[in-house]
Amino acid sequence: MAVTVLAIVFLGILVTVAIAGSRFLANRSATPGEANREKCSICRRSFEKSELIMREIGDYKLLYFCRECISKLHADSEIRN
Numbered sequence: 338m339a340v341t342v343l344a345i346v347f348l349g350i351l352v353t354v355a356i357a358g359s360r361f362l363a364n365r366s367a368t369p370g371e372a373n374r375e376k377c378s379i380c381r382r383s384f385e386k387s388e389l390i391m392r393e394i395g396d397y398k399l400l401y402f403c404r405e406c407i408s409k410l411h412a413d414s415e416i417r418n
């Protein structure tokens with residue numbers, strides 16, 4: 338009798354873990370757009386990767402810049418010259 342109760346409890350835990358796991362996976366796959374989005378390194382706004390200009394700093398660091406910030410930088414450089 339006690340073994341049956343333990344088995345049911347164990348089964349319940351397994352089901353709970355399985356449901357939690359599948360929800361976690363569903364949440365991850367529910368936001369596929371997030372993988373294609375990055376924040377601009379200057380203004381920290383989120384953009385599609387295709388809208389951003391990417392620059393590699395050193396071996397590992399990737400920086401993204403939005404067009405707006407780039408044109409601001411360009412304008413600043415024109416003022417200095």
Ligand SMILES: [Zn+2]
Binds near residue numbers: 380382403404405406
């Ligand atoms: Zn920006």
